[in-house]
Amino acid sequence: MDDESPGLGLDLPEEVKKPDDETHYRVLARKYRPQTFAELIGQDAMVQTLGNAIERGRIAHAFLLTGVRGVGKTSTARLVAKALNCIGPDGQGGPTINPCGVCEPCRAIAEGRHIDVIEMDAASHTGVDDVREIIEAVRYASVSARYKIYIIDEVHMLSKSAFNALLKTLEEPPAHVKFLFATTEVNKVPVTVLSRCQRFDLRRIPSEKLAEHFANVARAEGVDVEEEALQAIATAAEGSARDGLSILDQAIAHGEGRVTADQVRDMLGQADRGRVRRLLETLLSGQVAETIAQLDEAHSLGIDPGSLIRGLMESLHAVTRAKAGAGADLLQSAEEREHGAELAARLSWGNLHRLWQLLLKGLEDVRIAPDPQEAATMALLRLIHAAEMPDPSQLAAMLAGGAAPTVTPSSAPPAPTASPSATALIPSDFPALVDAVERQGKQLLGVQLRDHVGLVSFAPGEIILKPLKPLGAEFARELAAAAKQVTGQSWEVRLTDEGGSPSLQQQEVMAEERMRAAVLEEPNVKALLDEFPDATLETIDRKEA
Structure with a gap:
């Protein structure tokens, strides 16, 4: 066989060129790891405290660094090791909050090769035998550094017996030894260990x-x-x-x-938020068949049902933030922000809270159900039909008046239209008209009538309203059509900027406050509150009141 022919399995492979420091790519998180305290962002309070302690010679024997992932706990521990062992460019320096980075201890610690700076991962060294090695080693002086430093990452992973074995050494270590602990779950660290350490809580970086x-x-x-x-x-x-x-x-x-x-x-997977927005709109409009069709389409595309419901919850949370006037999520596009602001104007606080609770319950159902897709479908259908139910105040009013609440599913055909001569169907006042509109399944229009407008005048066939919040361009037309569907006669709806009473929702709040004030003024209640000053009035039974 000549030299050009391939080998039969006994030939040595060609020498593979190993990457050196110039050609080997390092991820940004490693490449830009802070090498000085000045490069450690977002932890100014901790740096100042450490600087003062080093400057005044009040250096603790054990430090505990806590915080969420990626805020710089391990990096800070290495910086502290450099600060305590730095000898300066001339070899004559002492501990400093600004280590030089050029002396041998600084370079060796930065490169992870200093013999007196020992790093241990408690996640893979959890037992008492690992701690015994530390206990035995601390008795010996450092080889070349000023301090022998032990950095234990994820210290909460140590076993109970390992913690107990470390306690005595941690309380009274030799003068040349310092302990630096890092953890993301400080609640799992025993109190006996916490009491022996100087604790620093690293904050989330703004x-x-x-x-x-x-x-x-x-x-x-x-x-x-x-x-x-x-x-x-x-x-x-x-x-x-x-x-x-x-x-x-x-x-x-x-x-x-x-x-x-x-x-x-x-x-980051935000591109499919348009699907979530369309599904949310379908849910709010009560379209049962279209909701099921969209769920089936998402399922065929391999979208996890739990992820879909979480997406609905994220959208609803963004709507709530918009309604509260908070800043928009920067991960949202301009279109998403505009859509959130529009829904915030249409939905009341009560609707938002109810939708959130229903979605939260649906997410739990999806998690525990044998078939997540079926659970997601039932959860969203429950949301549609629950949204059509009257709220507690409407239900109480219906029961007080002896009327049985009626729910018309969104997928059912509209109720028969009354003839113009059926004047008995014309509501006697504006709140009665709002109730009738909502019973026809027009929940969003009902929310606008209750929360977003004030009544100027109401007469059979004519309504004049004052907008209290932004309304859609088609509001007047939609209300006229809904009123005609309910009563069987034509209505004229006009909007004006003059006059107007508070919204129905504001009137309910004022009535509740008046009732509450009256109850608190009742002699027996006042006597009870005087006897028990810490007691508070939580709820009022309207019937008893």
Whole structure:
């Protein structure tokens, strides 16, 4: 066999060239790990406290660093090790909050090769034998550093016996030993350990600081990233610098030399929010058949039913934030924000809370059901029909008047239209008309009539209203059509900016406050509250009142 022929399994493979530091790619989260306290973002209070302690020689023997993932716990522990062992460029320096980074201890610690700085992962070294090795080793002086430092990451993973074995050494360690613990679950660390450590709670990094940090990283990498994309990444990072850098790393690979906000949303799985918006609109309009069709379509595309319901909850939460006047989620597109503002104007607080609770219950049903798709379908159908039920105040009024509440499913045909001569069907006042409109299944129109308008005048065939909140351009036409469907006669609906009473919802609140004040003024109630000053009036039984 000549030299050119392939081997038969005994030949040695060609030598593979190993990547060196220049060619081997390092992810951004490792490449831009802070090397000084000045580079540690969002933890100014902790840095100041440590700086003062080092400057005054009040250095604790054990530190506990807590916080969510990616805020810099392990990085801070390494920085503390450098600060305590730095000897300066001339070799004569002492502990400092600004380690030089060029002396041998600083470089060795940064590269993870210092013999006196021992890092241990408690997740994989949980037993008492691992702790015994530490206990035996602390008796010996450091080899070359000022302090022998033990960094134990995820310390809450140590077993109970391991913690107990460490207690005595942790309370009275030799002067040359320092312990640095890091954990994401400080509640799992025994109190006996907490009491022996100086604790620092690392905070979530504010999104504006993260966005600024990511912008600096992008410039250093020579990548053009839109400002809105940086904000979206910072929001998705949830206060974690490491998570944000991982997302930025992925976004750079996802794009083609430029990272846009749309690319980030698409990468994070936000591109299919249009499907969720359409489903939410279908639910609110009470279209049973269309809801089932959209669920079946999502199922055929492989979309998890639980994810779909969580998406509905996220959309509803965004609507609630818009109604409360809070800032919009930066992961939302302009179209989503506009849609949220529109729904916020249409839905009352009561509707939002009820929808949220129904979706929350549906999510739990999906989690425990044998068939998640079936559970999701039943949950959303329950939401549609529950939305058609009268609220408690309407139900109480119906029962007090001896009328049985009637629910007309959205998929059922409309009730027969009364003839114009059937004047008995004409509501006697505006609240009665609102009740009749809602009984026809027009819940969103009912919400607007109760919450968003004040009555100026009401007469058979004519309604004059004052808008208290923005209304759709088709509001007057929709109300006229609904009133005609209910009564069988034509109605003229006019809007004006003058006069007008408070909305029906405001009137209910004022009536409730008057009733509450009257109850509190009742002599027996006042005597009871005087006897029990901590007691409060929680609810009022209207019948008893």
